[in-house]
Amino acid sequence: MTDVAAFSFNKLVIFGVGLIGGSLARALRERGEADGARTVIAVARSATSSARALELGVIDSAAALNDDAALREALAGADVVLLAAPVAQTGPLLERIAPFLDAKTIITDAGSTKSDAVAAARAALGARIGQFVPGHPIAGREASGVDAALADLYVGRNVVLCPLQENAPETVERVAAMWRATGALVRNMAPEQHDRVFASVSHLPHVLSFALVEQILNSPDAALKFSFAAGGFRDFTRIAASSPEMWRDVCVANRAALLDELDAYTAVLARLRTAIEAADGAALEAVFARSRVARTEWQEQRAGGVASSDASK
DSSP, rough: OOOOEEEOOSEEEEEEETTHHHHHHHHHHSSSESSSEEEEEEESSSSHHHHHHHEEEEEEEEETTTHHHHHHHHTTTOSEEESSSSGHHHHHHHHHHHOOTTTTEEEEEEOOOOOOHHHHHHHHHGGGGGGGEEEEOOOSOOSSSSGOOTTTTTTTTTEOOOOTTTTTTHHHHHHHHHHHTTTOOEEEEEHHHHHHHHHHIHHHHHHHHHHHHHHHHHHHHHHHHHHOOOHHHHHHHHGGGSSSHHHHHHHHHHHHHHHHHHHHHHHHHHHHHHHHHHHHHHHHHHHHHHHHHHHHHHHHHHHOOOOOOOOOO
């Protein structure tokens, strides 16, 4: 494993100092595995989240997104800029900061979709696209906001980087070193492969979780059903407590891959419906048995320390 102490920074600027951005800041400042001045500045649309982050000691200072002078000062000499806002904001944020970026500043993101982020970065940065390294930390909690930020959120978790052909190897390595300093495991994927994989193991499960709650809400005896909901409902719908804004943007941004997964899932449901209607217990048991074996093997791999994608984010 690469030396986690190999990352040093003087200024990190975070757009969206919530769970993801706040946890990165806390990890780099509190774990003692990054060197340098380690100054963290938050840029936000609202002063409320920045004020809370200051109060908690997660950041050193804050700047308003709509203040040109403050934004210019915040970005001056920044080593790394992290975009940790909902994915639909990636393009507008890059357009906003492009005039103020130093040539040596590295920009990365934490979005759950990557093809759209790359397209947005190309449009906003043009010839400076090599400064942008697309990324996605695979870590999350149902709780959101800077109060939920944890210094150890990324320990043992995967972070996917999607390097571009325009990225210098040392630029990609610098972003990788930053995430390794948080305790994360860094892997590379092409943006298109990333979006297909996470449409399957993350985006689709969120849609299904939200859909089940919606189905019950629309039933005439919803209150009665909720009153008897227990472990199975809790486990299946845990991620329906996630940010509606974030998941709205993810579904729209990755709609092509997500629609493929929805169609494939619908086909499996149709097979199960046919088996249930025909009282075909053998067909049902065969599907359930295959799924049980696969789920058990996946769980054993995780318990054995093999990193795997966590669909909570």
